[in-house]
Amino acid sequence: MFETSDPIQLFSEWFDEAKKTTLPEPTAMLLATVSPDGKPSTRVVLLKRFDDRGFVFYTNLQSQKGRELQANPNAALCFYWPPLAKQVRVEGTVQKVSDEEADAYFSTRPRGAQIGAWASNQSAELANRGELEGRVKEFEEKFAGKDVPRPPFWSGFCVLPERIEFWQSRQDRLHDRVVYVKEGGKWVKSLLYP
Numbered sequence: 520m521f522e523t524s525d526p527i528q529l530f531s532e533w534f535d536e537a538k539k540t541t542l543p544e545p546t547a548m549l550l551a552t553v554s555p556d557g558k559p560s561t562r563v564v565l566l567k568r569f570d571d572r573g574f575v576f577y578t579n580l581q582s583q584k585g586r587e588l589q590a591n592p593n594a595a596l597c598f599y600w601p602p603l604a605k606q607v608r609v610e611g612t613v614q615k616v617s618d619e620e621a622d623a624y625f626s627t628r629p630r631g632a633q634i635g636a637w638a639s640n641q642s643a644e645l646a647n648r649g650e651l652e653g654r655v656k657e658f659e660e661k662f663a664g665k666d667v668p669r670p671p672f673w674s675g676f677c678v679l680p681e682r683i684e685f686w687q688s689r690q691d692r693l694h695d696r697v698v699y700v701k702e703g704g705k706w707v708k709s710l711l712y713p
């Protein structure tokens with residue numbers, strides 16, 4: 520199962536398996552960030568792309584995760600696919616995607632999600648739901664009859680992996696675990712006790 524020396528190839532195989540299950544959102548991943556004063560925070564985000572460079576997701580740069588990642592670029596991801604009894608953990612640093620990449624992805628989002636990106640002051644306090652609905656209406660009117668551009672405060676991050684761990688459940692909690700650590704630009708593979 521862990522014969523490959525390429526963790527991205529192995530992730531791709533496991534991700535393809537996950538997409539064939541009944542999971543409603545196999546792209547869901549837990550993202551952990553750390554505030555400037557060292558307090559960890561987690562939330563679920565969606566994987567939008569991955570390749571040899573890393574794992575990409577998008578967000579409002581002024582959100583809690585956006586601010587934390589800009590202040591401290593260390594992050595961790597965790598994928599868990601219960602029907603497969605498999606988990607993948609990724610640790611590394613983040614890098615903002617290019618404006619061109621963010622524009623290209625933003626243009627594929629449904630119009631409602633594009634308007635929502637403009638309307639939501641993500642992570643800021645909201646007086647009531649009516650305030651958000653009013654902002655949605657404001658931006659629907661502003662962009663009526665034209666394409667919705669990507670907000671300047673909305674972009675993506677790529678988690679550049681330095682460590683990727685694969686976990687497969689086994690009987691009696693004697694799970695299989697293998698970790699790939701990037702050393703000098705190459706992946707070094709090790710087995711771990713469960």
